[in-house]
Amino acid sequence: MxxxxxxxxxxxxxxxxxxxxxxxxxxxxxxxxxxxxxxxxxxxxxxxxxxxxxxxxxxxxxxxxxxxxxxxxxxxxxxxxxxxxxxxxxxxGGSGAGAILGAGTEEQKRYFVPKVIAGEMSFCLGFTEPQGGADLAGLQCRAVRDGDFYTINGQKMFTSGAHNATHIYLMARTDPAAERHRGITILLVPMDTPGITVRPLWTVQNDPPAPPGTTYGMGRTNEVFFEDVRVPISCRLGDENMGWFIGAQGLNLDRVGASRYLISVHMDEDIINWAKESDLGGYSVKDDPAVRDKLAELWIEAQVCRLMTMRSMSIVQRDQDFTYEGSAEKVMAPEHGVTASEAISQILGPYAQLLNGSEGAVESGIYAHNLMGAFQSGINHGSVQIMRDQVARRGLGMPRG
Ligand SMILES: Cc1cc2nc3c(=O)[nH]c(=O)nc-3n(C[C@H](O)[C@H](O)[C@H](O)COP(=O)(O)OP(=O)(O)OC[C@H]3O[C@@H](n4cnc5c(N)ncnc54)[C@H](O)[C@@H]3O)c2cc1C
The missing domain is CATH 1.10.540.10 (Acyl-CoA dehydrogenase/oxidase, N-terminal domain)
Incomplete structure (x- = not known):
């Protein structure tokens, strides 16, 4: 090899x-x-x-x-x-665009994909609802078929980027009588459709705002409300009631790739680069053997994350399906990001608490903001607990947890 x-x-x-x-x-x-x-x-x-x-x-x-x-x-x-x-x-890529290539009609592919690539169109991901995101199959947002239209009513939560997106990649329940995973449909809904309201949901990174380059530095996510939102059936992605399987494939594709890997890994690359140059009031952290030991350990972990990403790339390149590999990657890299951001807090000591704008903040407080952001990565886009369950079931053949 x-x-x-x-x-x-x-x-x-x-x-x-x-x-x-x-x-x-x-x-x-x-x-x-x-x-x-x-x-x-x-x-x-x-x-x-x-x-x-x-x-x-x-x-x-x-x-x-x-x-x-x-x-x-x-x-x-x-x-x-x-x-x-x-x-x-x-x-x-971007949330859901890969799934359009996989499950869209020829018309949908020609309409959406070039515009997504050119940055003229973008999707926000309308999966999570207020009663729980990990239990996605329990979603309640309803889309009722009425001839050639669907009427949508319900609420989505943590819809990041909804205030900028041109469309929402929406998971809605179309058959409440069906088994939970089988009554769900995906609709590609223009955000300017009447009846959609977007309300900001501010995150811990909002005050003070995180400096540029912060991992998960976004200050805002959103709630999105649907009130009698009417869309034509041409907005549907794939077959009715098959949205669970289409959405899972799209999410898996979005879980792999350079940006997902780097979100976590570049944090510790930044720390190593900073440590080489650092001067905390005359104290150079690279001279401390305990620091060097920790940084070496993090670097090794980062190489494992990188190899997992390479494996995923190779699966995509060979046109094979993921079973558990994307989930394993989505456990390893975010947890590495948390460990790396905790390590820098220990290295910085009291400096680690100084946020953007504070006097004495190291690198505009980016490491303090990264620490707050790192925990999000273990939750969003599929939490590490749920990902572990998928690795156990699909990778190791264990029963459902
Ligand atoms: C900053 C941010 C941005 C986000 N952006 C988006 C977005 O753009 N679009 C979108 O749709 N969603 C988004 N999410 C939502 C995210 O996907 C959910 O937060 C996540 O799925 C967990 O759902 P929950 O917050 O409702 O927690 P819950 O579902 O209530 O879960 C709480 C905790 O319990 C654990 N848990 C739950 N059930 C199990 C189980 N069966 N086994 C083991 N552990 C379990 C979970 O892993 C989690 O740690 C975002 C979240 C955050 C924090």
Whole structure:
């Protein structure tokens, strides 16, 4: 087995890095993040994305007829990885878009996918409801068929990005009499449909706002209310009542890839880089053997996360199905992120409590904000407890917990 990159892949990575150095600054990243939070016109992001598109780097492995480049998954991974390090997603993925390629009609693929890749359209994920997200099959938001339309009533919770998204990838119950997993349908609903109300739900990162580059630094998620929202059946993704299986496939695809891996791993890369340069009032942390030992341990863990991601990439490249691998990755990487952010808190001591804007805050308080954000990664997009259950059942053949 050869884990090396080919010379062509190395050259691509260098070209992407050079492009980022010339075209992106930390400040621009921060401004783009603010635009997202405020729901402002994303002019800067659009201009940059256009430039990236001209290089042929958007959605490299996606089919050409739907706006991708028809290339290989590993090249896309390299581009994704470099941009994810500076906080930008360029894979062409995004919640649910992979599922449209898998389960959409020809018309839906041609309509949605090129626009998602170009950044002109984006989906928020309408799965979780107030009574519980882990028990997703218990969802109650109703879509009632009425001829060629569905009428939707209900509420979604923690709908991140709903205030910016053009569409919601909505899981709704269409057959309340069916077995829980079999009465659910996915609808791709435009957010400007009458009857939809979006209300902010502020997170712990809102006050003070997290500095640019914070992992899970988003200050806002949302509640979304549906009141007699009427949509045509052409909004349906796949067959009626098959939404559970389509949604699970989409979520699994979104769980793997460079950005999901880097969310957790770049935290400890940042810590190692910082430790090399640090000077806390004349004290250099890299001179402490206990710190060096901890950093080495974290680095080894990060390599395991990376290998798990490579395994997933290889499964995708060979067009094979995931059974438990995406779930295992979704346990390992977030828990590594928590361990890494806890370790830096121990290294920083009292400095670790100083948030953005506080006098003496290290690197604008990013490590303190990362610590708060790290715990989210073990919950959202499928909690680590639920993921462990999937590994036990699908990977080890154990009974349901
Ligand atoms: C910042 C943030 C952003 C989010 N963004 C989105 C989004 O965009 N769209 C969306 O749909 N959802 C989103 N979520 C919701 C997320 O997916 C849910 O929070 C998650 O599924 C857990 O659901 P819950 O919060 O209702 O907790 P609960 O379902 O009440 O679970 C509470 C705890 O109990 C554990 N638990 C529950 N049942 C079991 C079981 N059977 N076995 C073992 N442990 C169990 C869970 O793992 C969890 O730790 C987001 C959440 C956060 C925090």
């Amino acid at each position: 050869n884990f090396d990159w080919t010379p062509e892949q190395e050259a691509l990575r260098k070209e992407v890095r050079d492009f980022i150095r010339e075209n992106m600054t930390k400040r621009l990243g921060g401004e783009m993040g603010e635009e997202m939070e405020e729901g402002a016109d994303r002019e800067r992001s659009r201009a940059l994305r256009k430039k990236i598109g001209e290089k042929g780097w958007l959605a490299i492995s996606w089919p050409k007829e739907y706006g991708g480049q028809g290339g290989d998954r590993m090249s896309q991974y390299i581009v994704e990885e470099e941009f994810a390090r500076v906080g930008m997603g360029v894979g062409g």
